[in-house]
Amino acid sequence: MTNAKRRRKTTAAQWVGYSALATSLFVGAIAPLAAGPREQAKRIHDRLAGVPPTETVLASMATLISANDAEGAADIALENSAFYNVTLKNMITPWTNEAQTVFAPLNDYTATVIGMVRDDVPFNQILSADILYTGAPGLGLPAYSMNNNDHYAAMEAQGVDLKDNLVATTQSALTDLPSAATAGVITTRAAAEAFFxxxxxxxxxxxxxxxxxxxxxxxxxxxxxxxxxxxxxxxxxxxxxxxxxxxxxxxxxxxxxxxxxxxxxxxxxxxxxxxxxxxxxxxxxxxxxxxxxxxxxxxxxxxxxxxxxxxxxxxxxxxxxxxxxGWNESLPSSGSGAKSMGNELANSEAFARCQVKKVFKNVCFRDAGNGTDRSQIDAMTASFKANNYSLKRVFAETAAYCMGD
Ligand code: HEC
Structure with missing residues (x-):
């Protein structure tokens, strides 16, 4: 978030904050004057988790917003399991099939991206890493198989909490692909089924x-x-x-x-x-x-x-x-195999900007426009790269930007 944006928020937030101090029970009554911290907190929570916050969570988030820390408030919402089980899953699922439909089962591509976001694995590794997320042992799931999607389908059928139960492993450990032949989501079973x-x-x-x-x-x-x-x-x-x-x-x-x-x-x-x-x-x-x-x-x-x-x-x-x-000049423009080609794509400016735009649309419920939105996308793309490609930061920054005035 830009400083200008922070400053602008301060005024409204503090104004409502002072009022709220006086009569916290009646905060709802002053809503028509401005979107106060509680309304903003609620919107951030709804947009990130897709479910309403508990009163305790709402209060902590509103307190942070009043203290001019909307991103901190967003971080609290990002702790909700629904951010992983619903928001992320629905954003990622269409990437994993040719019809681009959200109505597809959980699979290794989706689970791996969800795990990478949760663990802040640098997102520019998504097309090159030897990485895979599976369900934790002890859940009674069928074992991961190269030949079917049963492991993930069972996880979904059981309503497994993905935030708590995804574990990181590697494709080379669970498949017969040598590590050098893995290329992030490109070599997942789901992507192969859809696109190879x-x-x-x-x-x-x-x-x-x-x-x-x-x-x-x-x-x-x-x-x-x-x-x-x-x-x-x-x-x-x-x-x-x-x-x-x-x-x-x-x-x-x-x-x-x-x-x-x-x-x-x-x-x-x-x-x-x-x-x-x-x-x-x-x-x-x-x-x-x-x-x-x-x-x-x-x-x-x-x-x-x-x-x-x-x-x-x-x-x-x-x-x-x-x-x-915007290709990365520090990488060679050629190589052998999917891993280095995936690395070439994922280190381009277009890649970073694309992830930010997808999050923006997901959280703000609209495509980024020109003007202010455009500079916000620019700033968040720079921040995404500066923060080691943390997609969680992009979610927090976007939610703060779209929390309403
Ligand atoms: C806009 C980009 C684009 C243009 C222009 C284009 N192609 Fe393609 N072509 C593709 C893509 C993408 C595929 C892979 C399609 C797939 O399998 O989903 C493809 C696949 C093919 C294939 C393989 C089909 C198969 O069996 O999978 C042939 C042959 C081909 N294109 C010929 C042509 C010819 C001839 C032209 C010009 C008349 C042409 N393409 C123009 C993007 C393009």
Whole structure:
């Protein structure tokens, strides 16, 4: 929160605070004059936890607001289990399926993000870390399985308190993925089921951009990048018209294909219900090496097109108009595998800003507008990065901003 905002709040808050001192029982009666600390506290609590506060919690929060510490008040609301079981779960669930619906079961992607927020794991690790959250032992849950979602479905069916019962572990401990092949939520079972299934793995890239950089590819098309890495399946003269390739297809595929190459060793086995990864020494029947066969489908569409031989990725969008996504200059613009590619995405300015905007919409119940909202988003994005990518801080700052005057 800016100092100006704090100062402005002080006046109203103190005014109501003094009145409240005199007749605390009648605070409700003065509400029409201004949103006093109790109204503001209630709104912060409602927005963060989705449930009304107890009288004790409301009083402590109002006291902090009167003392000009709305973020401190928000921190109290963030202690409510409903923030994790309801607010976070509903915000994250749509990221985990192609339909972007909130009406999907709890899964390892959602639980892992909830756990990361609770534990203040730097959020820019979300696309690269070897991390997984499961239910605590002793709850009578089926064990975590690579092949189904039963563990998480049971947690949800039992109404397990996620704040108290999620435990941190690693994907490499509970799956057969080597640690180097883990890439945060990208390699969770739920993400694999939704985005590695069938297709060409571009879906995983598209939805990662959509959910975590808040940009669909349509918005960042750039036809000025070299098309040398566009795969064979993309026709160079769709409908017999090569201009279409140059003016449309290249816009996405020139940049997307060399980034999606990072995912070349992954697939999802629908029958087994699990993620697949071709480790060192694997011989895929189609590629003859570690590259999944799906990277070679429709190769005859354009024989001279790019043939994927490994998982080396390059970010062509660091240059040209998509430099505006704010790539981190201290990272290399290329690498091998999903982990370093996820790191490239999650350390961009667009990533940080996207997380802040998603929280803003979730807490303020509206998209951030121009003017004051815009400077608030700027300030919170800077603060998010300065506070070691703590998403909890973003929630607290946003709730204070939208608590009403
Ligand atoms: C706005 C970005 C964008 C543009 C423009 C675009 N594509 Fe794609 N393309 C994608 C994405 C994203 C996927 C992955 C779709 C999925 O699986 O969800 C894809 C997938 C494909 C595939 C693989 C389909 C499969 O079986 O999964 C082919 C082939 C393809 N595109 C060809 C083209 C051609 C030809 C053009 C131009 C006429 C074109 N694309 C233009 C983004 C784009």
């Amino acid at each position: 299934v069938a297709g060409t793995n571009r879906s995983m890239f598209r939805f990662t951009m959509l959910n975590h950089l808040c940009t669909d590819l349509e918005q960042i098309k750039d036809v000025t990048r070299a098309p040398d890495r566009v795969r064979q399946d993309v026709s160079r003269s769709p409908g017999g018209d090569s201009r279409l390739f140059l003016n449309a297809c290249v816009g996405c595929h020139a940049g997307m294909d060399p980034l999606t190459q990072a995912l070349a060793y992954y697939d999802y086995d629908e029958t087994a219900g699990r993620i697949l990864y071709n480790d060192v020494g694997a011989v895929d029947p189609i590629s003859g090496g570690r590259v999944q066969g799906k990277y070679r489908i429709n190769a005859s569409n354009f024989e001279p097109g790019f043939i994927t031989e490994n998982d080396n990725w390059d970010n062509y969008w660091r240059n040209g108009p998509n430099a505006l996504l």
